[in-house]
Amino acid sequence: MTNKQKMSGADIFFECLRLEKVEYIFGYPGGATLKIYEKLYDIDFLTHILSRHEQGATHMAEGYAKATGKVGVVLATSGPGATNTVTGIANAYMDSSPLVVFTGQVPTHLIGNDAFQEADIMGITRPITKHNFIVRDVKELAPIIRKAFHLASTGRPGPVLVDLPKDVINSECEFNYPENVNIRGYKPTLSGHVNQIKKAAQVISKAKRPLLYVGGGVIMANASQELRSFAIDYGIPVTMTLQGLGAFPGTSEQSLGMLGMHGTYWANQAVNNCDCLVALGARFDDRVTGKTDTFAMNAYKIHVDIDPTAIDKNVSVDLPIVGDVKRIIAELRQAMPGKPDVAHWMKQINAWREDCPLHYEKEDGKLRTEYVLEKLSEKTQGEAIVVTDVGQHQMWTAQYYKFNHPRSHLTSGGLGTMGFSVPASIGAALAVPERPIISISGDGGFQMNIQELITAAYLKLPINFIILNNSFLGMVRQWQELFHAEKYSFTDLGASNPDFVKVGEAFGIPSVSTDKIDEVDGIIDQLLAKTDGPMLAEFKVVKEDMVFPMVPSGGSISDMIVKRLNPQRMI
Amino acid sequence: MRHTITVLVENTFGAFDRVATMFSAKGFNIESISIGETEIREISRMTIVTRGDDKIIDQVVKQLNRLVDTIKVVDLTEFERTERELALISVNYQRASLEEVKNICDIFRGNVVDINSQFITLEVTGPPAKINALVEVLTPFGIKEMARSGTVALKRGERAKPQKKEVA
Ligand SMILES: Cc1ncc(C[n+]2csc(CCOP(=O)(O)OP(=O)(O)O)c2C)c(N)n1
Numbered sequence: 001m002t003n004k005q006k007m008s009g010a011d012i013f014f015e016c017l018r019l020e021k022v023e024y025i026f027g028y029p030g031g032a033t034l035k036i037y038e039k040l041y042d043i044d045f046l047t048h049i050l051s052r053h054e055q056g057a058t059h060m061a062e063g064y065a066k067a068t069g070k071v072g073v074v075l076a077t078s079g080p081g082a083t084n085t086v087t088g089i090a091n092a093y094m095d096s097s098p099l100v101v102f103t104g105q106v107p108t109h110l111i112g113n114d115a116f117q118e119a120d121i122m123g124i125t126r127p128i129t130k131h132n133f134i135v136r137d138v139k140e141l142a143p144i145i146r147k148a149f150h151l152a153s154t155g156r157p158g159p160v161l162v163d164l165p166k167d168v169i170n171s172e173c174e175f176n177y178p179e180n181v182n183i184r185g186y187k188p189t190l191s192g193h194v195n196q197i198k199k200a201a202q203v204i205s206k207a208k209r210p211l212l213y214v215g216g217g218v219i220m221a222n223a224s225q226e227l228r229s230f231a232i233d234y235g236i237p238v239t240m241t242l243q244g245l246g247a248f249p250g251t252s253e254q255s256l257g258m259l260g261m262h263g264t265y266w267a268n269q270a271v272n273n274c275d276c277l278v279a280l281g282a283r284f285d286d287r288v289t290g291k292t293d294t295f296a297m298n299a300y301k302i303h304v305d306i307d308p309t310a311i312d313k314n315v316s317v318d319l320p321i322v323g324d325v326k327r328i329i330a331e332l333r334q335a336m337p338g339k340p341d342v343a344h345w346m347k348q349i350n351a352w353r354e355d356c357p358l359h360y361e362k363e364d365g366k367l368r369t370e371y372v373l374e375k376l377s378e379k380t381q382g383e384a385i386v387v388t389d390v391g392q393h394q395m396w397t398a399q400y401y402k403f404n405h406p407r408s409h410l411t412s413g414g415l416g417t418m419g420f421s422v423p424a425s426i427g428a429a430l431a432v433p434e435r436p437i438i439s440i441s442g443d444g445g446f447q448m449n450i451q452e453l454i455t456a457a458y459l460k461l462p463i464n465f466i467i468l469n470n471s472f473l474g475m476v477r478q479w480q481e482l483f484h485a486e487k488y489s490f491t492d493l494g495a496s497n498p499d500f501v502k503v504g505e506a507f508g509i510p511s512v513s514t515d516k517i518d519e520v521d522g523i524i525d526q527l528l529a530k531t532d533g534p535m536l537a538e539f540k541v542v543k544e545d546m547v548f549p550m551v552p553s554g555g556s557i558s559d560m561i562v563k564r565l566n567p568q569r570m571i
Numbered sequence: 572m573r574h575t576i577t578v579l580v581e582n583t584f585g586a587f588d589r590v591a592t593m594f595s596a597k598g599f600n601i602e603s604i605s606i607g608e609t610e611i612r613e614i615s616r617m618t619i620v621t622r623g624d625d626k627i628i629d630q631v632v633k634q635l636n637r638l639v640d641t642i643k644v645v646d647l648t649e650f651e652r653t654e655r656e657l658a659l660i661s662v663n664y665q666r667a668s669l670e671e672v673k674n675i676c677d678i679f680r681g682n683v684v685d686i687n688s689q690f691i692t693l694e695v696t697g698p699p700a701k702i703n704a705l706v707e708v709l710t711p712f713g714i715k716e717m718a719r720s721g722t723v724a725l726k727r728g729e730r731a732k733p734q735k736k737e738v739a
Contacts, residue, residue, distance in 0.1 A: 122585060123588070126585070126588065126589055126592045127592050127593070127596040131639040131640075134584060134585075136584070151639060183639060184581075184642050185580075185638070185641045186639045307637070308633045308636065308637070309630065309636075309637050311633075312626065312630075316626070
């Protein structure tokens with residue numbers, strides 16, 4: 001191309017984002033990104049969301065990404081701006097969420113000089129990104145951005161960081177956006193091995209006790225529809241991981257709910273007794289398997305995943321199929337020679353379901369988290385997007401909220417990052433304005449990115465911020481009670497929590513609080529009715545409840561604890 | 572078991588670091604690692620010697636493949652291959668005689684590359700086991716310093732087939 005006009009790095013940056021159809025950037029300005037912000041001032045094809053902390057921006061981008069499947073985009077300055085994104089990037093890496101994180105960097109000639117606000121963000125994020133780039137020449141900028149979006153969103157998705165030295169952004173070159181991306185070391189396998197699929201279909205159709213173990217990969221691959229058709233056509237029961245919830249309707253007879261450490265009794269019994277386990281987009285995480293030697297010990301294991309490293313990593317399988325889980329489920333369905341006879345198996349599962357249902361104390365008239373969650377599930381009919389934080393309330397949500405749709409349960413699974421919910425719900429609310437957004441936190445985690453309340457309030461996002469206040473770092477307290485000699489070391493927040501209603505109001509958010517069961521209905525109605533901005537509700541719940549069932553870390557299903565051993569301790 | 576894995580990587584900023592970071596992040600062991608140019612300018616070859624059972628080596632190969640900068644990964648262990656390492660060993664010859672050290676050097680087909688009144692520096696190449704043997708023989712003399720290149724290796728005969736993106 002001759003006489004093409006030269007463009008500055010900053011202009012190229014925005015031109016690339018326009019071509020990538022970016023709707024939102026979540027960011028925070030600083031010295032190294034001033035030039036980009038100067039251009040941003042006049043840009044109208046995308047919206048910049050100003051967070052109040054770069055960790056907040058990164059979780060917002062992930063909330064957006066999880067709710068839509070699109071790439072979440074972050075822009076932070078060099079040094080502290082960049083390091084503030086680290087937890088968010090690690091979170092996205094563990095949960096395979098597509099992000100592109102742009103960080104400012106000191107000018108190339110100063111790199112390595114301990115210049116003002118310099119941090120080696122490339123080195124820092126190497127183990128927590130799918131890939132990262134530093135742009136050393138403005139000519140590389142467009143090709144690198146193209147590659148970054150491609151890498152983030154294809155194969156097993158993940159965060160990609162692009163480090164932008166200040167001088168590169170200020171220099172000029174001709175703009176050419178590559179049409180195609182060709183990275184010779186990166187060619188994800190999409191179609192599964194035909195014979196493997198055939199063999200899997202044969203094994204499944206002959207199984208007496210088949211079980212589908214569904215992970216977040218099914219949601220990421222937009223394969224819920226295929227999963228539903230496959231499971232329903234062949235009557236195979238489905239259990240889901242924390243990240244898989246919503247892939248299959250929670251209200252279905254065939255749904256066994258979540259498996260693993262805080263999974264349902266019947267889901268874990270089904271895993272323990274199945275003769276054919278089909279793992280779909282799941283990774284045999286230790287919170288799912290407990291002791292790997294005894295996990296689904298007698299089952300023929302089939303594992304479908306796009307990431308070859310997930311295969312045989314934690315648990316050895318009999319039949320691996322690498323590829324796009326969406327295609328493979330559809331092909332499996334086609335290849336099934338017949339329907340497995342599961343009548344007896346379903347009867348057995350239902351007997352377990354009746355033996356040991358989810359249970360909480362209802363007689364003493366005290367407000368409990370489980371009750372609030374049951375009500376929420378009922379009143380929203382499983383149609384809301386629920387964004388949880390980390391802790392007991394997260395596990396209870398997984399147990400009690402009946403998700404109907406994929407991309408409806410957004411949570412920090414792999415990294416378990418407290419402070420995820422508040423900012424992630426903002427990303428989700430921007431992405432999906434038509435559905436109710438419920439952010440659920442404990443009193444501990446709510447305070448970890450509390451500054452982002454103003455972002456929600458300022459943008460008038462109709463998020464329902466729910467605090468389940470048990471006055472404790474509840475999940476840690478639970479472990480202290482069960483495994484650490486009841487030494488409640490630094491987990492009692494009762495005396496040091498702020499007044500959450502006043503906090504909400506200080507941010508301009510209408511806020512209410514209750515500890516009464518009979519006020520829950522009314523408050524939830526009020527929350528759901530408010531659509532012109534956020535609202536906050538604090539539910540003061542019983543202090544010392546524990547999440548059951550529980551398979552202790554590294555234990556087998558036979559070690560499952562189903563209720564408190566010493567019921568007197570129940571408050 | 573000991574495995575020799577050869578990895579072709581893009582000759583880009585941080586490619587080597589990415590491999591090293593992955594090994595430490597995953598807790599894999601590295602016995603030796605070497606990197607150098609290949610016949611193609613923008614591609615480097617890394618040779619990694621590692622130890623582990625089948626399950627670990629399977630993960631090592633997959634995790635290497637997963638890195639965006641890696642183009643081809645081959646576990647050479649199961650193939651006919653040539654493995655070589657270069658060592659420079661500086662030995663005190665005063666305890667025995669110069670003659671004796673030089674004899675040993677000849678047996679191992681090494682070269683003398685430096686000498687002064689007390690120390691003689693030998694250069695020797697060969698399979699790592701040969702270098703180990705030489706080191707053992709020279710230890711009683713007093714090894715002052717030693718530098719080993721780490722193993723480099725190539726498959727013999729036909730070109731190694733890529734294992735990239737292949738699964739069990
Ligand atoms: C950033 C971070 N720090 C510490 C932890 C460890 N941790 C896991 S759960 C938990 C307690 C959470 O308490 P709270 O937010 O009140 O929720 P609850 O368990 O009471 O529902 C803690 C401290 C964590 N997951 N994340």
